[in-house]
């Protein structure tokens with residue numbers, strides 16, 4: 346299995362989970378690796394992906410989440426339900442404005458965590474190329490040592506079309522108070538916390 350830029354950030358995302366969270370929704374869950382990590386931390390997890398083959402693979406791997414074949418842009422999400430909503434490398438598959446539906450599905454005090462992909466190259470991305478090469482070699486060597494060679498089912502991928510400045514501007518407009526942090530490996534982390542008093546505001550925008 347090659348170095349996975351999304352899995353690399355699982356630990357960072359787990360550190361951002363709200364304390365005492367119980368309910369989680371993972372959007373574009375793929376084969377469910379992150380959804381299973383949430384379930385292992387005691388979350389009751391709903392995990393959605395529109396690709397039937399990846400949902401079949403996620404269900405076969407088990408681990409606790411309720412995996413469902415669903416497109417989040419067409420889904421009626423329950424309002425105010427989730428303590429955490431995660432989107433790992435999936436937001437660029439849908440209109441960025443989908444974040445307003447996710448915001449409405451957050452429980453008061455709940456957190457939206459987006460590990461996103463952006464378009465274009467920044468000076469920071471120049472540092473990613475050597476780090477990427479080192480990480481790939483390390484993962485390849487580790488797998489050779491363990492004798493692993495079965496490639497896992499790969500979820501659908503798509504090239505992002507929003508630059509980081511545009512993502513920051515849209516996040517500021519649609520998710521006031523959110524933060525967008527640039528990460529290595531062409532990724533960003535968007536964090537947003539729904540105010541405990543903000544029940545109806547989430548319907549605007």
Ligand SMILES: C[S@@+](CC[C@H](N)C(=O)[O-])C[C@H]1O[C@@H](n2cnc3c(N)ncnc32)[C@H](O)[C@@H]1O
Nearest residue numbers: 351373374375396416417433434435438500501
């Ligand atoms: C690059 S994969 C990432 C999968 C997984 N989150 C991970 O980190 O390995 C993007 C996923 O988003 C899913 N996706 C695309 N459009 C979607 C939509 N409208 N609603 C929910 N998921 C979607 C794809 O089917 C795909 O599995």
